[in-house]
Amino acid sequence: GNSVTQMEGPVTLSEEAFLTINCTYTATGYPSLFWYVQYPGEGLQLLLKATKADDKGSNKGFEATYRKETTSFHLEKGSVQVSDSAVYFCALSVAGGSYIPTFGRGTSLIVHP
Amino acid sequence: EADIYQTPRYLVIGTGKKITLECSQTMGHDKMYWYQQDPGMELHLIHYSYGVNSTEKGDLSSESTVSRIRTEHFPLTLESARPSHTSQYLCASSVRASTNEKLFFGSGTQLSVL
Numbered sequence: 001g002n003s004v005t006q007m008e009g010p011v012t013l014s015e016e017a018f019l020t021i022n023c024t025y026t027a028t029g030y031p032s033l034f035w036y037v038q039y040p041g042e043g044l045q046l047l048l049k050a051t052k053a054d055d056k057g058s059n060k061g062f063e064a065t066y067r068k069e070t071t072s073f074h075l076e077k078g079s080v081q082v083s084d085s086a087v088y089f090c091a092l093s094v095a096g097g098s099y100i101p102t103f104g105r106g107t108s109l110i111v112h113p
Numbered sequence: 114e115a116d117i118y119q120t121p122r123y124l125v126i127g128t129g130k131k132i133t134l135e136c137s138q139t140m141g142h143d144k145m146y147w148y149q150q151d152p153g154m155e156l157h158l159i160h161y162s163y164g165v166n167s168t169e170k171g172d173l174s175s176e177s178t179v180s181r182i183r184t185e186h187f188p189l190t191l192e193s194a195r196p197s198h199t200s201q202y203l204c205a206s207s208v209r210a211s212t213n214e215k216l217f218f219g220s221g222t223q224l225s226v227l
Contacts (some may be wrong), residue, residue: 032213038154041220043117043119043205045222046216049213050221087155101216103155106155106156
């Protein structure tokens with residue numbers, strides 16, 4: 001089956017620190033990969049995505065590269081801000097069947113001034 | 114950006130009550146979903162729909178029901194609420210069934226059953 005594993009949180013950083021949130025996956029087919037972000041009191045929103053191997057998704061200073069050889073899609077940002085404090089979800093979607101996305105458990109990020 | 118709306122935003126009710134959580138989207142999306150989000154933030158799919166008159170159960174066994182009479186509307190009903198139903202409920206939609214399609218989420222309904 002399909003599954004997504006994320007590093008456990010919370011991840012606590014000081015402002016301007018470097019961020020990495022690890023995500024690895026297993027999939028029965030060739031997936032598209034996503035990062036969603038959930039700010040406090042809100043629903044999830046798409047942060048970035050990649051649809052094939054070696055693609056790099058990027059948005060708002062965040063980046064993630066689709067690594068087929070290591071089945072990973074790690075989220076990175078060079079310098080985090082307090083406003084980046086949120087919960088981050090890695091997800092995948094595979095062709096065939098119902099196309100229902102599979103989400104990871106979420107990783108909480110707390111950024112201190 | 115998202116034109117998907119959930120009401121109410123917060124709901125506190127007593128055990129045994131029947132409740133309906135509303136979800137509407139104005140984007141003309143065919144596919145809609147209901148997720149239950151536990152305190153640890155993990156998402157559990159409870160229902161989804163491919164379009165009008167289509168409803169499917171998700172991964173999480175649920176005592177709720179859904180209907181899809183109109184494209185834009187996908188309400189979730191609990192016939193008899195219990196404290197174990199206390200949770201955040203998120204509605205989402207997507208244009209169509211595709212690996213590349215992103216989901217648009219509403220802001221959620223926080224349900225507390227006393």
